[in-house]
Amino acid sequence: GNSVTQMEGPVTLSEEAFLTINCTYTATGYPSLFWYVQYPGEGLQLLLKATKADDKGSNKGFEATYRKETTSFHLEKGSVQVSDSAVYFCALGGVNSGGSNYKLTFGKGTLLTVNP
Amino acid sequence: DTGVSQDPRHKITKRGQNVTFRCDPISEHNRLYWYRQTLGQGPEFLTYFQNEAQLEKSRLLSDRFSAERPKGSFSTLEIQRTEQGDSAMYLCASSLKKRGDIQYFGAGTRLSVL
Numbered sequence A: 001g002n003s004v005t006q007m008e009g010p011v012t013l014s015e016e017a018f019l020t021i022n023c024t025y026t027a028t029g030y031p032s033l034f035w036y037v038q039y040p041g042e043g044l045q046l047l048l049k050a051t052k053a054d055d056k057g058s059n060k061g062f063e064a065t066y067r068k069e070t071t072s073f074h075l076e077k078g079s080v081q082v083s084d085s086a087v088y089f090c091a092l093g094g095v096n097s098g099g100s101n102y103k104l105t106f107g108k109g110t111l112l113t114v115n116p
Numbered sequence B: 001d002t003g004v005s006q007d008p009r010h011k012i013t014k015r016g017q018n019v020t021f022r023c024d025p026i027s028e029h030n031r032l033y034w035y036r037q038t039l040g041q042g043p044e045f046l047t048y049f050q051n052e053a054q055l056e057k058s059r060l061l062s063d064r065f066s067a068e069r070p071k072g073s074f075s076t077l078e079i080q081r082t083e084q085g086d087s088a089m090y091l092c093a094s095s096l097k098k099r100g101d102i103q104y105f106g107a108g109t110r111l112s113v114l
Helices: none
Strands: A003-006 A011-014 A019-021 A022-024 A034-040 A046-052 A054-060 A064-065 A075-078 A086-095 A099-108 A110-115 B006-008 B010-013 B019-024 B031-037 B044-050 B053-057 B064-070 B075-079 B087-094 B108-113
Touching: A003 A099, A019 A110, A022 A034, A022 A086, A034 A064, A046 A064, A046 A086, A054 B044, A086 B053, A086 B075, A110 B075, B006 B087, B010 B019, B019 B087, B019 B108, B031 B075, B044 B064, B075 B087
Parallel strands: A011 A110, B010 B108
Antiparallel strands: A003 A022, A019 A075, A034 A046, A034 A086, A046 A054, A054 A064, A064 A075, A086 A099, A086 A110, B006 B019, B019 B075, B031 B044, B031 B087, B044 B053, B064 B075, B087 B108
16 A cells, blocks of 8 residues: 655754755555645645656745656755744645545654754 | 534543534545544544544544444544543544645544543
8 A cells, every 4th residue: 555654853953054864655556646845833825836757846945856776756955944934744645536535644753943 | 613523522431322423624625634642642543534524543443433424524433331441532623635635623522531
């Protein structure tokens, strides 16, 4: 079945540091890949996505590239801010028999804390 | 677009009681999903609907759980004879039916079973 393995946290960085959160997956077919973020006290929000191999998703300075050869979708940001403190979830969109994505399989989440 | 709304936000109940949660998806979305999230874990898929049809149920969804989506609009998730292990955040999401489409999540209903 589908699975997502995500770098365990917590991760603590100083402001302006470089961020990498590793994510690898196991899947059948050609899933879409997502990063969701959960800020304290809020619901899950989509951060970025990629729907096919070699696609790069980007948003708010965050980037991730869909690497089929290494089955990875690592999240990176060049310079983190205090406001980036949140829990980050890597997710895989399973593909049904009709070829469309449906249920998401999530990693366990990585808590990021950015200190000023 | 008012987003996905869930009601109630918090529910405290005693073991053995029945509880029902409601989800209102984004109006034009024909797919609706339920997930469960326990502390320190990512959300786990429970079930999903396309319009009013329930197309898949996870093995996590025991026979004490039932979900409906009459008329393909709002959905309800009922848990009968609650157990302490049912304590979790129950999340609803909705999307359009197409490849790679984004699921938009509600804020969730936090259930505590005493």
